[in-house]
Structures are given as structure tokens and as C-alpha cells.
Amino acid sequence: MNEYTYTIPTGYDGNPRTDMIVRSDGAWIPTDPANADYQAYLNKDTLPSNSSIPQAGE
Amino acid sequence: MSVNRHPNTQGVTIKQWRYTATGGETTLSGTDGFSQSLTYTAGAEEVFINGVLLVRGTDYTATTGTTVVLNNALVAGDIATVSAPSVFNVANTVPLATVAAKGDLIVGNGAASVTNLGVGADGSTLVANSSAGGGISWAGPTFMAGKNKMLNGAMDIWQRGTSTAIAYGLSRSGADRFYTNSDSSLTGTSSQQAFTAGTAPVAGYEGTYFLRQNITATSGGTFIVVVGQDIENVRTLAGQTATLSFWAKADASRTYSLSAQQNFGSGGSSATYTSTTFTIGTTWSRITTTFTFPSVAGKTIGAGSYITIAIVSPSVTAQTLDTWGFQLEAGSVATPFSTATGTLQGELSACMRYYEQSYDIGTAIGTNTQNGQVTFRGLGYSASSSGGSPTTAIWNEITIPYEVKKRIPATVTIYSSYTGTAGKFRNYDGSTDLAGYSIDGNGQQAFTFGAGQFINPNYYCGFHWTASAEL
Numbered sequence: 001m002n003e004y005t006y007t008i009p010t011g012y013d014g015n016p017r018t019d020m021i022v023r024s025d026g027a028w029i030p031t032d033p034a035n036a037d038y039q040a041y042l043n044k045d046t047l048p049s050n051s052s053i054p055q056a057g058e
Numbered sequence: 059m060s061v062n063r064h065p066n067t068q069g070v071t072i073k074q075w076r077y078t079a080t081g082g083e084t085t086l087s088g089t090d091g092f093s094q095s096l097t098y099t100a101g102a103e104e105v106f107i108n109g110v111l112l113v114r115g116t117d118y119t120a121t122t123g124t125t126v127v128l129n130n131a132l133v134a135g136d137i138a139t140v141s142a143p144s145v146f147n148v149a150n151t152v153p154l155a156t157v158a159a160k161g162d163l164i165v166g167n168g169a170a171s172v173t174n175l176g177v178g179a180d181g182s183t184l185v186a187n188s189s190a191g192g193g194i195s196w197a198g199p200t201f202m203a204g205k206n207k208m209l210n211g212a213m214d215i216w217q218r219g220t221s222t223a224i225a226y227g228l229s230r231s232g233a234d235r236f237y238t239n240s241d242s243s244l245t246g247t248s249s250q251q252a253f254t255a256g257t258a259p260v261a262g263y264e265g266t267y268f269l270r271q272n273i274t275a276t277s278g279g280t281f282i283v284v285v286g287q288d289i290e291n292v293r294t295l296a297g298q299t300a301t302l303s304f305w306a307k308a309d310a311s312r313t314y315s316l317s318a319q320q321n322f323g324s325g326g327s328s329a330t331y332t333s334t335t336f337t338i339g340t341t342w343s344r345i346t347t348t349f350t351f352p353s354v355a356g357k358t359i360g361a362g363s364y365i366t367i368a369i370v371s372p373s374v375t376a377q378t379l380d381t382w383g384f385q386l387e388a389g390s391v392a393t394p395f396s397t398a399t400g401t402l403q404g405e406l407s408a409c410m411r412y413y414e415q416s417y418d419i420g421t422a423i424g425t426n427t428q429n430g431q432v433t434f435r436g437l438g439y440s441a442s443s444s445g446g447s448p449t450t451a452i453w454n455e456i457t458i459p460y461e462v463k464k465r466i467p468a469t470v471t472i473y474s475s476y477t478g479t480a481g482k483f484r485n486y487d488g489s490t491d492l493a494g495y496s497i498d499g500n501g502q503q504a505f506t507f508g509a510g511q512f513i514n515p516n517y518y519c520g521f522h523w524t525a526s527a528e529l
Contacts, residue, residue: 026472027471028471030467036529
């Protein structure tokens with residue numbers, strides 16, 4: 001299971017950036033609601049689950 | 059001459075043969091003055107002399123179909139006329155009631171048997187359909203260009219490599235746009251398999267590769283999406299009947315299910331789920347399943363909406379599933395397979411809207427290769443304005459444009475082109491990997507890599523990158 005940690009990079013002005021986060025595997029993720037990796041960051045405390053997928057016979 | 063007596067209702071043709079006598083004739087035959095040959099069906103003919111109808115058997119004999127023998131010889135100037143209707147067999151007509159509405163078609167449903175085929179939806183097309191009673195049915199509306207909503211359905215594009223690991227959560231396959239997803243801790247491999255030439259499952263369409271999802275172990279969990287693909291925009295096929303078709307074989311016959319989902323994006327309405335089931339056997343066969351996506355009327359659609367096509371295992375178990383030729387199209391009939399774009403370059407470009415990398419196609423991420431890497435030279439320190447030792451590294455910024463504009467600003471990962479380590483670039487002359495860089499100007503068209511760490515002047519550096527704008 002991939003359990004990532006995230007950090008907020010510092011910008012040129014020395015302040016935390018608001019446009020990007022950095023995942024522990026080195027990925028730079030835009031803080032865009034349409035970005036799936038950013039959504040994963042937002043939902044990082046939610047157990048991965050897709051149990052609403054209908055199973056055969058349901 | 060010919061006279062159609064009731065052209066709008068009966069369709070019976072009356073042939074009229076006319077002859078002017080020279081005197082003494084008792085036999086009528088041959089061609090008249092209007093190039094009409096005397097032919098008739100015995101018993102159906104009518105013979106007139108100067109407009110007076112003769113009595114069959116009394117005034118003449120007509121049995122041959124081509125001659126009429128008169129009992130009394132004609133007088134010069136007499137006008138002999140023979141009227142002969144064409145054969146009209148009521149038993150072989152189709153009742154008008156067979157059709158009931160505008161656009162209905164009469165189609166054969168067996169030997170000497172017909173049935174009604176109601177008119178199709180606007181824009182639909184007639185297709186041969188052996189499972190339909192009349193042998194044909196309406197399909198669509200279908201559009202040859204772009205009818206297939208799934209990308210890389212022929213499994214031709216493998217940007218991330220030919221073999222990737224399957225694990226817990228979402229595991230992207232080397233075959234672009236496809237993935238495995240599970241809440242079980244899976245062990246396995248998603249790999250490219252080559253068809254032996256001439257053995258691809260579709261006659262006339264020689265597939266090159268198929269996708270093998272080989273799950274060797276599971277641990278816990280409740281579901282496995284063995285093969286899935288997300289398709290951009292929840293409006294896709296909304297409110298329409300859709301048909302998914304693909305070729306598949308498994309290590310054992312199982313009843314899989316299709317979970318067709320509508321995901322309304324960030325801040326959007328709750329997802330919808332539609333399910334159908336089908337059996338995948340141990341030899342290649344085309345799986346076809348038809349379902350309806352709900353309408354999106356009244357829904358809130360947020361950023362990043364999509365629909366999902368997910369092939370769900372009947373149980374959380376180790377298995378091998380081979381698939382090829384995915385096609386999702388409007389309508390209730392699986393039409394012949396074609397890729398979404400029709401060309402290899404088209405498929406590659408379409409896939410690159412969601413993912414692109416500097417590695418060659420098929421080269422696994424993290425491979426030690428300099429092919430396609432981005433290179434630059436170290437710039438050292440900036441000069442000190444105070445005249446002392448310079449202490450500020452000069453930023454070395456490189457803007458990297460994409461081949462294809464991305465769906466959204468992408469997640470960018472940098473890899474050492476030597477060790478393959480993520481989050482590092484390679485200082486070749488310094489024989490080390492460095493992490494002092496920033497990603498800036500990250501848009502749909504390009505991103506800028508900025509190395510802000512001290513690098514000796516003119517030291518040779520390089521890195522690979524991946525950019526993911528996947529759904």
C-alpha cells in the first residue's frame with residue numbers, strides 16, 4: 001500500500017507556496033480540484049474504498 | 059399496348075393486343091401493329107370483334123396462350139382485340155397492416171416469412187444482427203469517427219512500459235488509460251502480451267498486443283476492478299443506451315460484472331452506478347453488454363468529472379484476465395471494433411492528453427537511460443556584490459513543453475536519468491543525484507524545471523520527467 005506524506009514547498013519569496021504540494025515520492029502536485037493526485041491528498045485520511053461498486057448478483 | 063387498370067391499388071397490368079383484319083382470318087396470333095405479341099393466360103383472356111365481347115368456347119377457342127382460333131372468319135376491316143390480364147396471386151402479397159408507422163420496414167424473418175421492423179431513432183443506422191428476429195436491427199446513433207469512447211482500446215500505446223506492478227489501490231497499467239483498482243492488498247503484474255500473428259481474435263483486425271492482468275495474491279479487501287478506464291466528462295453518453303464490447307479470456311470461467319459509473323467531479327453530485335453481468339470463459343470471445351447511463355439533468359457537475367468503465371471480479375481472488383478491443387459506444391448493438399481515433403498517432407496523442415513522459419514509449423519509469431532526458435550545465439555561484447566569496451547558486455531554469463496540451467496542469471515527477479531515483483536529477487560530472495530543484499510555471503502546455511542547488515560551472519546534469527493529468 002502506498003502511504004504518502006506531503007510537504008508544502010517554499011517559494012522564491014521564502015513563503016509557503018499555495019500552487020503546489022510535494023508528495024513523498026517526489027511528485028509535484030498542482031492544487032487543482034480537477035487533479036486526481038490533489039484529490040487523493042485531500043482525501044488522504046479516508047481509507048481507500050470503492051465498496052459502492054455493484055458486485056455480481058446485486 | 060399495356061394498360062394499368064388500377065395503378066394505385068391492384069397493380070394488375072392489362073395487355074391489349076389489337077389487329078385489323080384483311081378478311082378470312084380465323085386465327086389470331088403474332089405481333090400486332092403496336093409491336094405487342096399476343097400472349098395470355100388461358101381462361102383469363104377477353105376477345106372482342108369490333109367491340110363485341112365473344113363467348114369463350116362458343117365463339118372462339120383459346121388454350122395455347124399465344125393463339126386464338128375463331129369459329130367465324132373475320133371480314134376485312136374487322137377489328138379484333140384480345141385483352142389479357144397479368145397473373146395476380148393474392149397469396150403472395152404482404153398485408154398492408156404489416157407496417158404500422160412512418161419509417162417501418164418489412165424484413166424477412168425466415169423462408170417466405172416477413173415481419174415489421176419499427177423505425178429507428180434519428181441518426182441510427184441499420185446493422186446486420188443475427189440475434190434479432192429479422193436479422194437486422196437499428197444501431198446507434200453511431201458515428202464512425204469517435205464512436206468508441208474508450209482510448210487505447212486496441213492496447214497499442216504503452217507509455218509507462220510493458221510491465222507494471224499491481225498493488226493496493228489504483229495501479230496504472232503500462233497500457234495507457236487502463237488501470238486496476240482494489241481495496242485488497244494485491245500482488246501481481248499488468249503486462250503487455252503479443253498476439254501471435256494471425257491469431258488475434260478479430261478476423262480482419264490484427265491486434266498487436268493485449269493486456270494481461272495477472273493477480274497472484276490477495277489480502278483482505280472487498281472488491282477488485284480487474285480492468286478499468288475513466289473517460290473524461292460525465293456528460294459522455296448521459297441519458298443514452300450504451301454498449302460495451304471487448305474480447306477477453308480468463309484462467310477460469312467466471313461471472314464478472316461491469317460497473318458503469320458517473321462521477322460528477324470535485325464538489326459535484328454523488329456518483330451513480332449501473333451494473334450488468336457476463337461470463338468470461340477460458341478462450342477468446344467477444345463480451346457485449348448493454349446498459350443505460352442515467353441522465354445528468356439536475357446534477358451538479360464539478361471539475362474533473364468522468365465516467366468509469368470497470369470490469370469487476372466476482373470475488374477477491376487471484377486470477378489472470380486477458381483483454382483486448384475495448385469499445386464503448388452509443389446504442390444497443392456492438393458494431394465492428396475500431397479505435398477511438400483510427401490511427402496509432404491519434405491514439406498516442408489522445409492518451410498524451412492525460413499522461414506524457416520523457417522516456418521512450420515502453421521504457422519503464424526509472425530506467426537508467428539517457429535517451430530523451432533533459433540536460434543542462436551547472437552555472438555555479440552568482441558573483442558577490444561585496445567582493446567576497448559568492449554564496450548564491452545561480453538558478454538554471456529550463457521550460458519543458460509538452461507534445462500534447464494536458465487536460466489540466468499535470469502532476470510532475472523528476473527522475474535521475476542515471477539511478478532512476480524519483481525526486482532527484484543527476485549531476486553526471488559530480489557523480490551524484492541532487493534534489494535542489496523547483497517546479498514552476500506548471501500549466502497545461504509546459505512546466506519549468508529550476509535547479510537552485512549549487513552545481514559546479516559547466517557540470518553536466520540530466521533528468522527524466524513524467525507528467526500525469528489522469529482522471
